[in-house]
Amino acid sequence: MHEMALCESIRQIIEEQAGAQGFTRVERVALDVGAFSGVEVEALRFGFDVVMRGSLAETARLEIHQSKGQGWCLPCAREVEIAQRYDACPHCGSYQMQVTGGENLSIRELEVF
Amino acid sequence: MSQTRLIQLEADILGKNNGYAQANCAQFARDGMFVLNLVSSPGSGKTTLLCKTLEALKDTLDLAVIEGDQQTSADADRIRATGVPAIQVNTGKGCHLDAHMVGHAVESLKPAKGSVLLIENVGNLVCPAGFDLGEAHKVAILSVTEGEDKPLKYPDMFAASDLVLLNKVDLLPHLDFDIEEAEANVRRVNPRARVLRVSARSGEGMEAWMQWLKGGAMMASATLPATAPLAAE
């Protein structure tokens, strides 16, 4: 649902960059999407095509780099990989977990003309 | 064919919203305001709970409300009927309030210094989680008719909320909702969250929620000078 709003933000950032960096067409847009960013990748792809229509990224290829969730296990005192926010530690089974990664949502890079 | 080039960005896609949220937050701090963002699925009882809270507190606190809905001004009308100023923000196709909308709403609402601003977000357990409004806390409302699994199904929202109100507990005798399990599920996604059982209908548990609210309001306004000091000389 709010993937549309996110695509609007992406379009705005691209347009600002086009002004600042002087390009006229975008060939590829690479995004970093964390497991806990709340983004549905298919909805993002759909929204991207709709929102970029008529923009300088109209024909751009969307590349999505998904990253796993990361948590800090208190008993183990180390970083572990988790698939869900509420997952137990894969090493000790503890739920005393602080999410430390996977909430990111950013434009990694643009390939432009 | 012209050559392509690479622009490395690392640009936060929510950066714009976060910028507006920080500006709102700074203004709220300057004005000693206590601001809450109420989030839930549709129909959990946000407006009912707000109306009851406003009725009880309007004589002791300065209150104001921002109502977010995709359509209609019905909820703001319900709030205004209590005598508390409210402004409706219709998000149209949008599924959440954003910090820019809230900034504008605050401009026209002009809440008093030291006041409590309650923002009822669009009924949606997904999207509002990612959009900070500049609030002190998100408060998630989960009604007991929705099922005890909701914190696990919508973990982002419950992880982002500092207080969870389990509403409509007056209905518990008629349901097989396991409230202990619901609380355990909240703790699994957010060990730091406070959980309170309330009924906006019967008034059960409302005292604890309002104590929490008054405590927050007192802390937020503590930075304001008690009376405007007269400039010396």
Ligand SMILES: Nc1nc2c(ncn2[C@@H]2O[C@H](COP(=O)(O)OP(=O)(O)OP(=O)(O)O)[C@@H](O)[C@H]2O)c(=O)[nH]1
């Ligand atoms: N039994 C019972 N019903 C409640 C309680 N709180 C709210 N309701 C009822 O739940 C229904 C929805 O309440 P609202 O206050 O409109 O819910 P809301 O969360 O504001 O709904 P939206 O703004 O549409 O998302 C109404 O019929 C209320 O009367 C409660 O504590 N107990």
Ligand SMILES: [Mg+2]
């Ligand atoms: Mg409502």
Ligand SMILES: [Zn+2]
């Ligand atoms: Zn561990």
